[in-house]
Amino acid sequence: MPFTIAIDGPAASGKGTLARALATHFGFAHLDTGLLYRAVGAMGGDPIDAAQRLQPSDLQRSDLRSAEAGQAASRVAAIPEVRAALLEFQRRFAATEPGAVLDGRDIGTVICPDAEVKLYVTASDTIRARRRALELGADEAQMLRELRERDARDAVRDVAPMKPAADAVTLDTSDMSIDDAIAKAVEIVERVRA
Ligand SMILES: Nc1ncnc2c1ncn2[C@@H]1O[C@H](COP(=O)(O)OP(=O)(O)O)[C@@H](O)[C@H]1O
Ligand SMILES: Nc1ccn([C@@H]2O[C@H](COP(=O)(O)OP(=O)(O)O)[C@@H](O)[C@H]2O)c(=O)n1
Structure with missing residues (x-):
């Protein structure tokens, strides 16, 4: 039986940081689902067509982490046909990996509603903005x-x-260091796995 960790939450709350750390700690595979939407937004043209044609190589683009790519992702992410085109890939990832961590916005609600662990990571918007500003300069x-x-x-x-x-x-995670947040997340997962 695959073990799935679903991580959702608002922008720059620390989802990716925790997802990567949990994947490393437990030896699980990690899928950053935001990258799928960022890639579709960056491809231009008809977003539904782009989502249907998305290839793993499209996720390697170097411009996907920018604030502009984030905004474009959020616009295409509101289109039902775009979400539908990306759903199967995400579900298959979770189902085929023995252990998987997926982070995004709808992992615990739509993509993996039966995930063994669901985390909703938040922080105040001013703290998130400070972290993202630092990250992107x-x-x-x-x-x-x-x-x-x-x-x-x-x-x-x-x-x-x-x-x-x-x-x-x-x-x-507003008042938590990265190490504190990782330790807390590991503890939550370990409680379920025990
Ligand atoms: N608890 C934390 N304390 C301080 N900075 C953090 C914390 N968690 C994450 N960060 C930093 O904030 C930025 C956004 O984190 P990230 O994991 O990319 O968030 P998300 O995946 O939710 O967008 C990164 O630069 C990361 O290093
Ligand atoms: N599972 C997901 C993941 C991302 N997204 C969309 O993609 C955008 C970029 O997601 P992201 O996770 O890369 O963004 P950050 O939280 O890292 O800033 C989000 O603002 C959402 O609009 C989504 O709708 N569903």
Whole structure:
């Protein structure tokens, strides 16, 4: 039986950091599902067509981490046909790996509703903006506006909106160092695996 860890939460809350650390700690495979939407947004043209033609090599583009790519991702992510085109790949990843960590917005609610562990990672928007500004070398106030706009769009869309699954454990990392957050996440997973 595969063991799946679902990690959701708003932009720059620390999902990817925790997902990578958990994958390393437990020897699991990791899928950053945001990259799929970022790649579709960056491909240009008709987003539905882009999602249907998406190849693993499209995820290797070097421009996917930018704030602009994040905004473009959030716009194409609201299109139901784009989400439908990406769903099977994500589910298959979780089902075929003996242990898998997926991070995104709808992993615990839509992609892997039966995941053994569901984390909803949050932090205050000002702290998230500061972290992302530091990461990208960008202006903090601009990052705050960008994150708020993207979170609002992700939370209100009709299909697979960003929200915690009913059975998710919320981890607020506002006052946690990266090491503290990783230790807490490992502890939550270990409690389930025991
Ligand atoms: N607990 C934390 N304390 C300080 N910085 C953090 C923490 N968690 C993550 N970061 C940093 O914040 C930025 C965003 O984290 P990331 O894991 O990419 O978030 P997400 O995947 O949710 O967008 C990265 O630069 C990361 O190193
Ligand atoms: N499972 C997912 C993952 C990302 N996304 C969309 O893709 C965008 C980029 O996601 P991301 O996880 O790479 O963004 P960050 O949280 O790293 O800033 C999000 O703002 C969402 O609109 C989604 O809708 N569903």
